[in-house]
Amino acid sequence: AKEQGRNTYQFYTEGMQDREVLRLELDRDLSQALANDEFVLYFQPQLNLDTGEINSVEALIRWQHPVRGLLPPVEFIPLAEESGRITEIGRWVVLAACRQLARWKGTPCEHLRVAVNLSGRELDDDSLIDHIRSTLASEAVDPSRLEVELTEEIFIQNIEHNLNQLSQLHQLGVHLAIDDFGVGYSSLGYLRDFPVDLLKIDRSFITDVTERHDDAVITRAVINLAHNLGIQVVAEGVETEEQLNFLKAHRCNLAQGYLISRPIPAADLERALAEGILI
Numbered sequence: 001a002k003e004q005g006r007n008t009y010q011f012y013t014e015g016m017q018d019r020e021v022l023r024l025e026l027d028r029d030l031s032q033a034l035a036n037d038e039f040v041l042y043f044q045p046q047l048n049l050d051t052g053e054i055n056s057v058e059a060l061i062r063w064q065h066p067v068r069g070l071l072p073p074v075e076f077i078p079l080a081e082e083s084g085r086i087t088e089i090g091r092w093v094v095l096a097a098c099r100q101l102a103r104w105k106g107t108p109c110e111h112l113r114v115a116v117n118l119s120g121r122e123l124d125d126d127s128l129i130d131h132i133r134s135t136l137a138s139e140a141v142d143p144s145r146l147e148v149e150l151t152e153e154i155f156i157q158n159i160e161h162n163l164n165q166l167s168q169l170h171q172l173g174v175h176l177a178i179d180d181f182g183v184g185y186s187s188l189g190y191l192r193d194f195p196v197d198l199l200k201i202d203r204s205f206i207t208d209v210t211e212r213h214d215d216a217v218i219t220r221a222v223i224n225l226a227h228n229l230g231i232q233v234v235a236e237g238v239e240t241e242e243q244l245n246f247l248k249a250h251r252c253n254l255a256q257g258y259l260i261s262r263p264i265p266a267a268d269l270e271r272a273l274a275e276g277i278l279i
């Protein structure tokens with residue numbers, strides 16, 4: 001038994017070391033990724049439940065790693081947040097989204113709004129707003145075509161600073177969505193103070209919304225709360241027709257999830273919209 005215990009222990013530390021090595025390697029590779037143009041945006045359409053149209057997409061970053069292949073954000077965004085590289089990655093995301101919007105002029109994607117994800121850490125950067133403003137201008141993109149998604153963490157720390165940053169964005173005409181709504185901070189007061197345009201109900205409420213009474217009650221309550229405040233609602237992680245019907249019946253504004261489409265490259269999105277195959 002003693003033997004086995006030691007083996008287990010060794011196995012555990014080796015696993016830890018492997019992970020640490022992988023982390024260090026990825027961190028080193030991350031420093032080259034921007035220069036080597038290895039990041040790419042995928043786009044996931046949002047279905048407008050009032051009109052049946054697709055007017056908006058969420059941009060989700062992927063890393064085309066030269067050895068490890070296409071990496072999802074969970075493999076490198078937390079690492080980039082720790083090292084501070086997230087600031088330059090965020091700038092790249094804003095630039096790539098604006099360039100895409102500029103390229104879409106005159107195509108079936110022309111009317112789309114693009115939502116980009118920013119972490120609280122990125123909002124800490126005082127020059128972020130200037131970067132967004134100047135990128136929109138240099139790419140000649142109407143600010144109302146851009147949306148930023150932030151999680152409730154921005155209402156916990158640096159509140160004054162964040163309110164100031166987001167007020168500037170709002171004045172520009174950029175939309176603000178609160179991501180993963182319902183799983184973070186529990187105070188609702190910030191909905192009064194911040195210029196919020198959309199709430200995105202977290203996937204964890206939608207998954208069982210047609211089976212679990214409490215999830216249905218929460219989802220309906222969030223929709224009503226938001227509407228009474230003049231805020232639109234997006235449901236995340238919609239995977240079934242039943243979920244979609246529930247959301248339509250309760251007047252949710254937008255649905256996003258694998259039922260409509262997985263996140264896809266820009267070229268696939270263009271084809272899908274041109275052929276009208278998403279809806």
Ligand code: C2E
Nearest residue numbers: 060061072073074077093117118119237238239257258263
């Ligand atoms: P998120 O913003 O909550 O994005 C939604 C995630 O759910 C995406 O994962 C998307 O692919 C996935 N998803 C969409 N529909 C469904 C569905 O029907 N079922 C299921 N099971 N999943 C669905 P992804 O692309 O791996 O992104 C994960 C997270 O990484 C994002 O969560 C976001 O927090 C972060 N992220 C993505 N892109 C960026 C970025 O450019 N910058 C920053 N800072 N974070 C990003």
Ligand code: CA
Nearest residue numbers: 058117149179
């Ligand atoms: Ca998001």
Ligand code: CA
Nearest residue numbers: 179180200236
């Ligand atoms: Ca989300």
Ligand code: CA
Nearest residue numbers: 179180202203
């Ligand atoms: Ca999330």
